[in-house]
Amino acid sequence: MAKRVYEVWKGSNKFFLGGRLMFGPDARSLLITLLLIIVPVVIFCVFVARHLRHEFSPYNVGYAIFAVAVAFTVYVLVLLLLTSARDPGIVPRNAHPPEEEFRYDTSASVEIGGRQTPSLQFPRTKEVMVNGIPVRVKYCDTCMLYRPPRCSHCSICNNCVERFDHHCPWVGQCIGLRNYRYFFCFVSSATLLCIYVFALSALYIKILMDDHHGTVWKAMKESPASVILMAYCFISLWFVGGLTGFHLYLISTNQTTYENFRYRADNRVNVYDRGCLNNFLEVFCTKVKPSRNNFRAFAQEAPRATLPPTREVEIEDVGEDRRIKVEDDLDIGGDLLKISQRHNIEDIEADIRSRGSDVIHHNSSEADSVLGSDRRAPTVQAETRHSSRGRRSESWEIAPEVLGMNSNIVESRGHATSKEAYQ
Structure with a gap:
């Protein structure tokens, strides 16, 4: 009811x-x-x-x-x-702040669920003309309106x-x-x-x-x-x-x-x-103004305040790009983690051969050129020790910047680097 x-x-x-x-x-x-x-x-x-x-x-x-x-x-x-x-x-309250006064402060954005939501800022005062003289009126946070001249909020x-x-x-x-x-x-x-x-x-x-x-x-x-x-x-x-x-x-x-x-x-x-x-x-001697509130009228649900459509689209697009990028990064990280856990050089070379011809044909010079062209490129470093009995891989480190790269490029760079490290 x-x-x-x-x-x-x-x-x-x-x-x-x-x-x-x-x-x-x-x-x-x-x-x-x-x-x-x-x-x-x-x-x-x-x-x-x-x-x-x-x-x-x-x-x-x-x-x-x-x-x-x-x-x-x-x-x-x-x-x-x-x-x-x-x-x-x-003065009746507003259901939401005045949209014409929206002002976005991107520097004070708040990150919620992987998205950055711009904070809404309102000018605390604005000027109106009264008898040809500018008068400053204040914004009421409780009633979400700019008070008319001579209006005040009763606590x-x-x-x-x-x-x-x-x-x-x-x-x-x-x-x-x-x-x-x-x-x-x-x-x-x-x-x-x-x-x-x-x-x-x-x-x-x-x-x-x-x-x-x-x-x-x-x-x-x-x-x-x-x-x-x-x-x-x-x-x-x-x-x-x-x-x-x-x-x-x-x-x-x-x-x-x-x-x-x-x-x-x-x-x-x-x-x-x-x-x-x-x-x-x-x-x-002036007529008393009628009330601006009809207390016996049926209340209506106030519409929720929404951000402008262009703003929503931008935020949604950014969110979709981030989700896709995170999924790719997880796949790349999983592949490299498997490679880093190898302790035998022969297993690594066998794994490289099974990747396919498109990966095998990449040589070390091409990988070096790709690595040199991108400062943020992920690197796989191998520390080796030389002994009379042969070469053995001691440890593998995966750079944290690996997130965000294409999986094929990262694999080729990893293979090229692994070959170069054992030549």
Whole structure:
């Protein structure tokens, strides 16, 4: 049965509802974020807003405090879901490296099974034009592609993400081209929610002071929940409020968090800055690009990467020639080995006569001329001792260069040399 794309996804993402929702590998941290939002709002509605509704009874305005708190919380949660449960702008991986960038390095070839396979080399970077200015992009070994400008590979999600800003553990997802707008709205809305809860909690403390004609300490004892909420919201404002201000600066200058931290000290020219107004319009008023991945589609088997046909033919031809040559060399080596094992001169001469007339008619001068014309020609050396009882062969040595020669030529050279050695 064919599998869908999300079932064979090579990244570290987690999918739910049949691939309709996509989260990062640290999606569990999203539960902590939900608790940090929902629990304070529930405490606010139960211990603060419930008492404040009677303070504006003539116009029933007090009930609006409930409605605004609930609506604001739902809005923040929806933005959180849009940020963390969607494709942030993942660039699909290639099934094989880009063939147009193949470059063969013959000096670094690897020998496998008697064949030399050229190693494939890729330029690590290449330049593309952005607003008339050349920008260097890098090659990703994991995704086997040249990353588009402003794209980076997230080591946590194991994906290349367009306009990569950062990986946020609080939302359990990368922040990129397709969810940066929702991420900023989530952070800024969370900031406003903190301000709203803090302000109304402080207002309730003020009302308690006026009703009981007491000090602030007495009012705080009357409503400890308000004190806790004020402290919680004050601490939270340092985080979400500071993050909102920082991203306002990034949007106004058309930067990402990744670019700001990495290239801050390089004093590079920002080729993406189009002016403050246009930068804001680019983030908030442009249409969100559709995802380049269809996670619910049926996965197709990727074709295997193959070398160009001309290259294969050359490698096959070399391999065939080497196999034929090795077989000839084995035959030649076997014949000469038999000759070298002879210990009687008469057996050698008898063996020479049985070879045939075409070998017998070769004389020593012809063999010498052939041997002299080829420096790599195999040689058969005989060491002899002269004694009163006759001539006797002591040892025979076969040169290792015997491989690669034609068997008839080697036999004739061996016979000629053997005759010459005993003359």
